[in-house]
Amino acid sequence: MLAYIKYGYLEFIKYLKLNLIIAIELSALIIMSIFTVSTLNSQLRFYEPLKDDLTETGVFIRPEMISHRVTPENKLVYDEDILKKFPEVNKITSFNQFQFNIGGADFEGKSYSKKMIDSFEPYLEDGVWLSKAKKEKGVLNVVVSYNIKNVDVGNEYEGTYIVKNNGKSKTVKVRVVGKVRNGSAIFDRAQGKDFTKVSAYDFFPSYAVYDTTTIDYNGEEVEFTNRFVIACQEDLDEIGAEQHYYQTVFLNFDKNTTDERLSEIKETLKLSGDVYDTKPMKENTYQMIGSKIAFLLPIIIGVLLFVIVTTICMSAINAKKQLRSYGIYYTCGSRWRQCIMISAFSSLITEVIACILSALVLVLAQSFGLLSETVIEFGLWQAVACVAVLVLNLITSVIMPIIIIGKTQPREIIKSNE
């Protein structure tokens, strides 16, 4: 084994320039595979957060908010309202609204569950997302919309909220940890009119906001704030803030809930608002994913073919260059198999350099902000793609010498002009 490593290293040094070019090519392929997988992943961005909610037996409700359309006993405002009535419910995912004021200015408050915050991060103009912000006791972390003037990321302000079941205002120290980029998708109510055709993607509309405008509407002056804060539902519960459902509630039930009981629950829920099964939503989501992946197909096929062709090219050049060396090794007692092992180890050293090079390039690109307006990220699947490229390169570097050498005699190889 050590001999293979030694001779592999020597071969690498002997054709250093060529091997460095191959390393550069390989790092380009690694980077390209990371980009391609990131592109693919980005299409699933809106499915992942709601994956566990869109089940075969789950239910989606749009609780009625207009008081005269629903009786008090049927009004669904908090999780407790649902859990009290339907103990079979084992999971609730909702989009909540709360009233909030920072420094005298009213904001539309949007609150997400911790699970939603951990699984979905909107694109930010500045700062960090709630999942990455440091938590401090007595301080409420929030992310604001981009159009907030005089509120800077990292600073603390005094916020006012309504206390739950009390109606009174209370203040809390607020830290603005991030600003959402204008036009970025955020988790929100689905704007679709036909909820039988809605998919997970409709719950992540692109939210564009404007400065405050005072509009004459129906003869009354109404100030539209068009600015929001996002907070964690659990954090708001900790401070006792009032937050209620806002037309988006996903329910999932225990596995042993019978069909009859499920039907009963749905009928009861209909008194509280519009009720839809999540199964069609799941199917619609899969269709959406299918069409998005189909859209990427030309790019994926192109990249795959390119990776294969490039690795073959590089391995072919390498093998051709090292042919003479193989001939000499064979003459000195090695077998072709051992020559191929030497080639493989030389290739392995090239791959290590390629990995270091690609990591360097990506880090530099990130620090110069070149990747800031892209969907590029590094995760498990990107790592798998990188490994696949390296394995493919290794395989071709083993196969190409076999093809090129073929049934050729070592004497012919040494005597040839190449």
Add this chain to the structure above:
Amino acid sequence: MRYIFKNIRQFICQNSLMFVLFIISQVFSVLVLLLSYGIYMNYREKSNQDLINTNGMYDEYGEPISETDWHYLMYYMDFSNYIENPKTFGEAKSSYLKIVDYLGEKLDTLNFELCSHKVTQKEADALKGVNLSGKTLRFCYSITKKNGEYSFQDTNTFGVYEKQGNLAEGRWITDEEIRNGDKVCVANPEYFASYDNPDPDLSGEILYDLYDDPDIKIETSGEDKYLNIRGTKYKIVGSENPHFNDTVFLPFFSTPDDFYCGSYFEIKLTKPLTVDEYNGFVDLFEECFGDMIDGDIPEMAMVNVDTQYFYNTNMWISVVIALAAAVNIAALFKYILSTRRKTLAIFKLTGATRGKIRRMYVTEVAVISIVVFLACTVMFRFLLLPTLVKYYPYVEDKYTLKVYGTMFLIYIALVIVTLNILVARYIRKTPVSLLKEG
């Protein structure tokens, strides 16, 4: 020249594998170049077409207000500086028409108001929050463009008024009368009759200040009634329903130039504007009326950031592929050069200059590249493009002869420059070192 073809023949015969790989690398480079252009143009066109339609206005239940979707480009534009920076109609007339011209077929109506005199702050404050229905004097205008001609009759505003039965007597002003600048109008003479007897429930002093425009009177001549505005007589051809008796409609081209632009300015569209069109409109509007608005014109909703980032990533993929393909071609050709080192040494020994040798090799690759490019273009145009259109619908008409020609020139130029550098460096070696290489 004969050495070029001889070299190509030798390349194919002696290094078939390398030749095939060389051709494949070139094919990839060309296809990536063509595809990247298509993806970019598709994205540009898509982002130009996509218009997020909301101005962010929602009712108390969080539902978007339908009137403020893309149909209304500006919904009660707040000309809040119209008092401090008043513009006369004479100054603004051409601007209104410029905006109508710019928006063209996408304009449903441009609606605006004028005041017969310069409004004071006191008057403007009095108008706010007080229901002065029936007591305000408004000069309303509505313009559009149909079949290349300005139309005033065929506007949503007039259409709505007609449907609502706003006309109590007579008729509306015709487009011909407006274009000819005829001195006609639609007004309610009864309004002016009550002018001297204002509603005692409202603040009399403010009203007298507000409506104290002695230059506007009703005159009668036989059966005809006229609205006399500072000596100019407009024949009243129709009068409005008493409920709307505060509105006066004068022809656009015969309205006195010394009227002032009012606070109301509204644009209704028939189709959504693209992002480019909206940005052009904003520039034009700021040029014409910029000093009358307080603050900035509402921003266009951003193109979906997720889509933008997605396409940026695709462009990066294309860039990386293009670079990798270029390195591939260079590496392959360098290998080919190394197999010809003995031939090269002999050329040098027999007197061939570096320039000749360089031109020979570069021309050899250029010939191969031209053939490959042409073949790939044909293949792309007739085989790949019809399939691509399914995924990228906006690309089909983007690939013109000019585009292909430009890409060809860029590609060949890059190949020639890169290989010139590569070959020039290689042929610097002496014949002895070339022969010794192995």
